[in-house]
Amino acid sequence: MTPIAPLDRSQEAALRALVDGKAKPLGALGRVEDLAVRLALIAGRPNPQLNRALLLVFAGDHGLNESGVSAYPSEVTTAMVATLLAGRASANAFARVVGADVRVVDAGVAADLAPHPALIEAKVRKGTRNAAAVPALTAEEADLALERGASIARETLQDFEILAVGEMGIGNSASAALVLHRLAPAPLDDCIGLGAGHDAEGLARKQAVLRKAAARSDASAPRDVLAQFGGLEIVMMAGAILGAAGAGKPVLIDGFIASVAALAAIRLDPACADYCIFAHLSAEKGHAIAVDAVGAEPLLDLSMRLGEGTGALLALPVARAAAALLSDVASLDDVLSGAL
Known part of the structure; x- marks a missing residue:
């Protein structure tokens, strides 16, 4: 690194x-x-x-989804990656409006993706293991995801002046809640939100699964926490934030998931905090805890909770105006x- x-x-x-x-x-x-x-x-x-801006959307699947932590099946990750690559997702529409390029990074999608000019193939494995039962990643897999994220940021930013980071991964708000719980640190229930649309019954199930996962390991060091509970898109995004900061470039941090990745990056190397610009305050429960944990104040508050880097894109004109x-x-x- x-x-x-x-x-x-x-x-x-x-x-x-x-x-x-x-x-x-x-x-x-x-x-x-x-x-x-x-x-x-x-x-x-x-x-x-800040004329040339790049959005990297990191995509990955989660073994936790086997335990019902999301209202949607993991196959939706692959479908949404296809939508992003077709230029028809919300992030694509926003990127066209604000003038940013979009690339999708396959960090750990649980499917084989066809080559595409806007796809960066960096898959470590096809989804994480179920963190409610076993570590999500081995230490070697987590380190590989960090290194690949940093390398992707360094290489792509040779042609861009500012990086925006976002994500796509069914079940990733569950993984992020566990990482936030340990790295903030904060009470687990305060970190768990509705994600992509749970009802009360689904939220209760998600809380029960994450309590089981948290009880399985007492990891608290950043690398250990990422291996025990992290999603590949979260870990690789943390690596990209570290890589961009190492390259001396500013990074627009999207919502809850991206902010947890930034928290992990800052815990790994506090110097990267100066390069992180937190774009917006998400409506997802736990996001305020994440930004408070690093002493940040997001630029916008639009009650958004989509992900994909949409909030980071909307903050890009503010950054350009400041310049x-x-x-x-x-x-x-x-x-x-x-x-x-």
């Missing part, structure tokens, strides 16, 4: 003064000003460029002197 360089904050005061000197009242753009400074620190220059504040907005001095 490429070491992550902590941000060089020696220019932070100068960048803050640059933002403060723009043609606007002091602090009038609120958190957008903070984001502008952070993007400049990540870029290492006062005019960060434009530095590069395109006149200084107050120029306005007052008429030197425009």
Whole structure:
């Protein structure tokens, strides 16, 4: 894994003064000003460029689904991957609107996927094992998923300036709840939500299965937790976040699942936190716990809980606007002197 360089904050005061000197009242753009400074620190220059954006959607299946933790069968993962590759999912529509490329990463789909120009084949295995009974992954499989995610981020980001991460995987809110429970840490029931649409009976079943899984292992170290409970798309997404940060690129983090992956990445290397921009606050129970655990404040709150990177895509224009504040907005001095 490429070491992550902590941000060089020696220019932070100068960048803050640059933002403060723009043609606007002091602090009038609120958190957008903070984001502008952070993007400049990540870029290492006062005019960060975010024109070329890439969404990576990590896909994988979960053995936990054998125990009924989702309202949908695992086959839906394969069907939704096909929809993403056909350009007809919500993420594709949003990406076209905001101007982002989309790639799907097969981290561990429980099916053989046909080659496609927008598909990155990185399968570690066909789905995880059932974490209610045995570890979801071996330590070697978890490490391989982390390394493949980091490698994918490093290679793809040679052609892009900002990465957005999202996921697709039936049952992955169950896996994410277990990872969050251990890495936040937080009470398990506080981490378990409705996922893709459970009724009360389904939620009760999900809670019972996850309590059984949690009782099976007392893992608390990040790598151990990912092996015991992680989904391959979650682990590989954590690796991609680490890889992007190692490459000095900002990462837009989507909702609940992606935020748990970011939490795992930050627990593995705290330096990557500076590169993570949390896009939105999901309506999924547990998401607030995940962002609080890393001291983050999401940019948007639209009561979304879809995944696929949709929230990260909607935050992309905000990030681009923050960068434009530095590069395109006149200084107050120029306005007052008429030197425009």
